[in-house]
Amino acid sequence: MELxxxxxxxxxxxxxxxxxxTLKLTVICIVLGCALGFAVGLARTSRxxxxxxLSSAYVEFFRGTPVLVQLFWIFFCLPLMLGVELSNFTSxxxxxxxxxxxxxxxxxxxxxxxxxxxxxDACVALGLPRNVQVVNVVLPQAVLRAIPTLLSNCVSLFKxxxxxxxxxMADLMFVGQNISNNTARPVEVLSVVALIYFVIAxxxxxxxxxxxxxxxGKLAI
Amino acid sequence: MIMSFSLPLVKMQSLHKSYADGAIQVLKxxxxxxxxxxxxxxxxxxxxxxxxxxxxxxxxxKIDSGSVTFDGKPYISSGSSESKTVIDxxxxxxIGMVFQHYTLFPHLNVLQNLILxxxxxxxxxxxxAQDRAQTLLERFGLGAKAKAYPAQLSGGQKQRVAIARALMxxxxxxxxxxxxxxxxxxxxxxxxxxxxxxAAQNMPMMIVTHDMWFARNIASRVIFCAGGVVVEDGPPExxxxxxxxxxxxxxxxxxxxxxx
Numbered sequence: 001m002e003l004x005x006x007x008x009x010x011x012x013x014x015x016x017x018x019x020x021x022t023l024k025l026t027v028i029c030i031v032l033g034c035a036l037g038f039a040v041g042l043a044r045t046s047r048x049x050x051x052x053x054l055s056s057a058y059v060e061f062f063r064g065t066p067v068l069v070q071l072f073w074i075f076f077c078l079p080l081m082l083g084v085e086l087s088n089f090t091s092x093x094x095x096x097x098x099x100x101x102x103x104x105x106x107x108x109x110x111x112x113x114x115x116x117x118x119x120x121d122a123c124v125a126l127g128l129p130r131n132v133q134v135v136n137v138v139l140p141q142a143v144l145r146a147i148p149t150l151l152s153n154c155v156s157l158f159k160x161x162x163x164x165x166x167x168x169m170a171d172l173m174f175v176g177q178n179i180s181n182n183t184a185r186p187v188e189v190l191s192v193v194a195l196i197y198f199v200i201a202x203x204x205x206x207x208x209x210x211x212x213x214x215x216x217g218k219l220a221i
Numbered sequence: 222m223i224m225s226f227s228l229p230l231v232k233m234q235s236l237h238k239s240y241a242d243g244a245i246q247v248l249k250x251x252x253x254x255x256x257x258x259x260x261x262x263x264x265x266x267x268x269x270x271x272x273x274x275x276x277x278x279x280x281x282x283k284i285d286s287g288s289v290t291f292d293g294k295p296y297i298s299s300g301s302s303e304s305k306t307v308i309d310x311x312x313x314x315x316i317g318m319v320f321q322h323y324t325l326f327p328h329l330n331v332l333q334n335l336i337l338x339x340x341x342x343x344x345x346x347x348x349x350a351q352d353r354a355q356t357l358l359e360r361f362g363l364g365a366k367a368k369a370y371p372a373q374l375s376g377g378q379k380q381r382v383a384i385a386r387a388l389m390x391x392x393x394x395x396x397x398x399x400x401x402x403x404x405x406x407x408x409x410x411x412x413x414x415x416x417x418x419x420a421a422q423n424m425p426m427m428i429v430t431h432d433m434w435f436a437r438n439i440a441s442r443v444i445f446c447a448g449g450v451v452v453e454d455g456p457p458e459x460x461x462x463x464x465x466x467x468x469x470x471x472x473x474x475x476x477x478x479x480x481x
Contacts, residue, residue: 119324
């Protein structure tokens with residue numbers, strides 16, 4: 001077969017627009033998802049049994065079901081149950097934020113647990129009040145330790161976001177699929193789409209190991 | 222006579238402490254009076270309650286019964302109801318402690334480690350705390366390490382930083398819990414020198430150590446603790462040199478044998 005990549009130049013703008021939607025969706029869901037994840041991570045290590053049960057149920061449910069099913073459920077079932085129309089974008093944000101919250105909460109939980117009891121001994125010996133312990137000792141260490149895994153979580157989210165094309169959101173994947181259908185040139189179009197995802201995701205995965213080495217080297221935490 | 226010397230700095234009365242609902246008794250009635258300016262070294266076999274004693278003094282462990290007064294003020298007591306240990310937080314602030322495993326905050330550099338408590342607990346101005354910290358670091362031979370992170374320091378340097386951090390709060394009593402046990406042998410000396418420096422300034426201290434050379438050099442008094450009780454208590458030349466109690470003698474013989 002003959003490959004002709006020149007047809008893609010016609011769709012440059014459409015692809016860029018799709019990429020923009022993908023990036024916007026990913027960044028918003030990273031921010032909201034990490035905040036949710038940290039709160040849920042704290043709840044899961046809390047002494048309050050109700051908080052622990054609720055947060056665990058949420059995390060296990062979202063980790064134990066396919067993201068595609070979650071997306072469909074939020075797109076089609078949630079509006080029926082709430083009786084309100086949600087825009088495509090809002091539904092996408094809700095679905096991917098809940099997914100991101102579930103996976104990052106595990107990351108934060110692990111990093112919170114990895115802070116040894118001797119750090120708390122030091123806090124007591126220095127007379128640090130509870131709020132200072134949390135803000136100046138626990139939180140920065142938990143976040144620093146979580147960064148490498150969080151970055152991996154972000155890369156996963158960026159890739160998983162392609163699923164929103166299945167519910168008609170005009171992201172990079174959706175645009176690519178449409179172009180491929182209309183031009184009957186799936187090899188060229190889908191290869192380029194894959195390449196675009198890769199060019200963005202690859203540096204991030206590399207950054208994970210660099211940052212990991214930095215944090216481990218300098219702070220040994 | 223100097224009357225102030227009659228008032229003990231620390232008075233522990235009948236301290237009892239157990240784990241696992243009383244199944245494991247670690248302290249079985251400890252009574253120790255410590256005068257101001259005394260340097261008490263606590264020695265004894267592992268599991269004999271030495272570290273627990275220091276942790277109780279720091280307010281890190283609850284007690285089953287007994288009480289501690291500090292500088293004439295009630296400090297720790299077993300409350301009226303069970304498993305309620307009452308600790309006076311304002312008294313606790315005048316005690317500093319250094320641990321075996323440094324316990325520096327890994328995400329903060331040396332200077333930040335030193336000024337965190339003075340700034341956050343006492344509300345001291347940052348610039349003033351930094352000046353004091355720098356002076357203290359110079360004194361301990363760490364002037365050039367102010368911006369280093371704990372992971373970039375040797376064990377001996379980390380432990381000297383930990384001592385400096387505790388001193389930033391101007392403690393009236395310092396507790397040292399096996400502070401050289403985790404160190405490579407060639408680094409032990411630099412940490413002990415710093416503690417000897419403090420001793421020369423009459424800082425009252427309680428030290429748990431396995432280093433008998435250090436014990437003899439720094440102690441004004443040695444307590445041999447085993448099985449959760451004080452077995453022998455006296456000047457270093459007596460307890461380390463010619464112990465009265467058979468258990469002390471056995472322990473000392475064994476330790477010196479190992480050291481040689």
